[in-house]
Amino acid sequence: MSGFGYRITDGKVERVAVKAALSCTADFVWVHLTSNEAEAQAWLRDQAGLDDYVVDALTASETRPRCEAFANGALLNLRGRSTEEVTSGDALASVRIWAIKGRVYSVTRRALIGIAEVEKEVEAGEIVDPGDFIAAVSTAITSDLDPHVADLGDELDDCEERLDANRVFDLRRTVTRVRVAAIGYRRFLSPQRAALEKLATLPGAWLAEDDRRHLAAAADRAARMAEELEAIRERASLMHEALTDLRSEQIDGRSLVISIIAMIFLPLTFITGVYGMNVADLPYAQKPWAFDAIMGLCAAIAVLVLGYFTRKHWFQK
Known part of the structure; x- marks a missing residue:
């Protein structure tokens, strides 16, 4: 079973194996799994003692961004860019999170850039509770995705400047690629904004006020990117029509x-x-x-x- 764990006790950060993460008490424990195999499901159910509903949510094959309060914690699904190859229909990789007071469990199928950034913050001692962790994950995902959304707009601007009948085929390929990417990103960013907004308003002492502010800021950033992606999609459609007219x-x-x-x-x-x-x-x-x-x-x-x-x-x- 692949993954890792972190234990923080009295400000001391310790990286441990997954099976040893829960072996002793700690102020904050983070367990991250990168597998959806039966062994991982068994560990979450038998060793971590999680409810079957939580285990199923963490290991589901198909997910969309959402937030749900359950018992004394919260289930959160987010999407972010991956270092591994993704399909056009599933442009962003998912991270599933179960957070309760003092503990966080996260599961991914593909390596997320945002998770790697959060791991650095944990090792630096900047994350000390579940609220800090979730705020860091949401901020890292949106911060990583934001410049790529801006790049899509820049590519479309460049196509508009180079609009010419002799470049129809090259421009059409670029416009189509930008449009497909914008649709793929927007498919997840809109519900992701709603999930972050809901999480920021959930009751619970494990979410501090500064964490809620960070979550609200990440939700606002996701909303802005979703609006920009919608504008890019519409501009790409108009650009495609203009190229078709030029070709005609x-x-x-x-x-x-x-x-x-x-x-x-x-x-x-x-x-x-x-x-x-x-x-x-x-x-x-x-x-x-x-x-x-x-x-x-x-x-x-x-x-x-x-x-x-x-x-x-x-x-x-």
């Missing part, structure tokens, strides 16, 4: 050129086809000036057709 105009322009060329050569093809027939008694076929006359006639027809199209403004974009 480009195709229409090329079709127009082809049509004009065909219109010019249509009468020329008819004349040359007639005089190319291997039959007798063609008018002026035996005259020495016939070839020059036919070529002159073809040139005159071409000039007349081009003049007509120019007068009708077919060449204007």
Whole structure:
């Protein structure tokens, strides 16, 4: 079973194995598991003594951000960026947390960048209770995700500046990627904001006032990112429509050129086809000036057709 534990006693921080984390009393204990195997479920149920409902919530295969008060603690599911590869439909990895007075249990399937940052804060002695821990996790997740949301907006700004019919395919790929990322992030950030706001208002002495303020600030930051992602999604949709229009105009322009060329050569093809027939008694076929006359006639027809199209403004974009 993979994972680690921390025990804090009288300000002293000690990193221990998972199985040894609960072996003695401590002011604050944090146990983190990175597995959803039956062994982890058995440890949470038998060794940690957690309720079956809590164990199922911590090890569920499908989760969404939520907060729920249960008994004397709180269940919290959050989403953050992972160092491991994720799918487009599940853009953020989950962390499931059960917090009671003096103890926190967390479970992840993939390594979260936010958890690594929180671990550094624990080792530095900056986290001494469950309220500090949850506030640190929510702050670390939103702080890590915020610049990446801003990068999506910057990429879209760059696409808008480079909007050109000759770059339609490259720009469309970028816009599609940005739009998919924005949809994937927003799918979790909106409920995550609601979960953090609910947690900040839950009754309980293990959440101090400064922890509640940090949670409210993280919820506000998540709300701002969700709004920005919605704006990015709408801008990406409009950008995609603009690129489609540019592509259509480009195709229409090329079709127009082809049509004009065909219109010019249509009468020329008819004349040359007639005089190319291997039959007798063609008018002026035996005259020495016939070839020059036919070529002159073809040139005159071409000039007349081009003049007509120019007068009708077919060449204007």
